[in-house]
Amino acid sequence: MPLDAKYETGVVWQDFQHKQLIDLFKKIREARAQKKDKNLFRYTLAFLAMYVNHHFSLEEEYMEKYQYPAKDAHHREHQGFVKEIKAFRDENTNYSEKASEDLLNSMGEWILTHILEDDQKLGQFVLEKEQLHLRV
Ligand SMILES: [Fe+2]
Ligand SMILES: [Fe+2]
Numbered sequence: 001m002p003l004d005a006k007y008e009t010g011v012v013w014q015d016f017q018h019k020q021l022i023d024l025f026k027k028i029r030e031a032r033a034q035k036k037d038k039n040l041f042r043y044t045l046a047f048l049a050m051y052v053n054h055h056f057s058l059e060e061e062y063m064e065k066y067q068y069p070a071k072d073a074h075h076r077e078h079q080g081f082v083k084e085i086k087a088f089r090d091e092n093t094n095y096s097e098k099a100s101e102d103l104l105n106s107m108g109e110w111i112l113t114h115i116l117e118d119d120q121k122l123g124q125f126v127l128e129k130e131q132l133h134l135r136v
Pocket of ligand 1: 056
């Protein structure tokens with residue numbers, strides 16, 4: 001399934017990576033509906049912790065490269081979420097119905113909101129910078 005247009009930034013690597021994250025939550029949501037989310041729970045958390053580091057680093061690289069004016073605030077958002085994931089993993093080493101629901105609701109929602117509120121602005125900025133480079 002393609003990335004929902006509402007979450008697009010227009011930056012290829014950013015959209016690709018956001019899709020990976022959104023698909024991860026889709027998968028666990030579907031598994032929950034069939035009461036099969038237990039096996040996916042640890043995998044989802046481990047994948048999330050790994051992938052988010054990779055993804056945030058790349059966004060931060062671009063913020064640095066183009067001297068994005070809101071880079072510090074955006075960076076802080078990322079750091080806050082990394083801390084949240086770590087705390088969540090420490091508190092929820094094992095599956096429970098509630099932990100799985102919290103994972104979807106708090107972690108999943110954070111990512112969607114962050115894309116809409118922060119990443120789309122960054123994406124727009126990156127696109128503008130890159131178009132400028134192409135014209136030179
Ligand atoms: Fe971001
Ligand atoms: Fe992002």
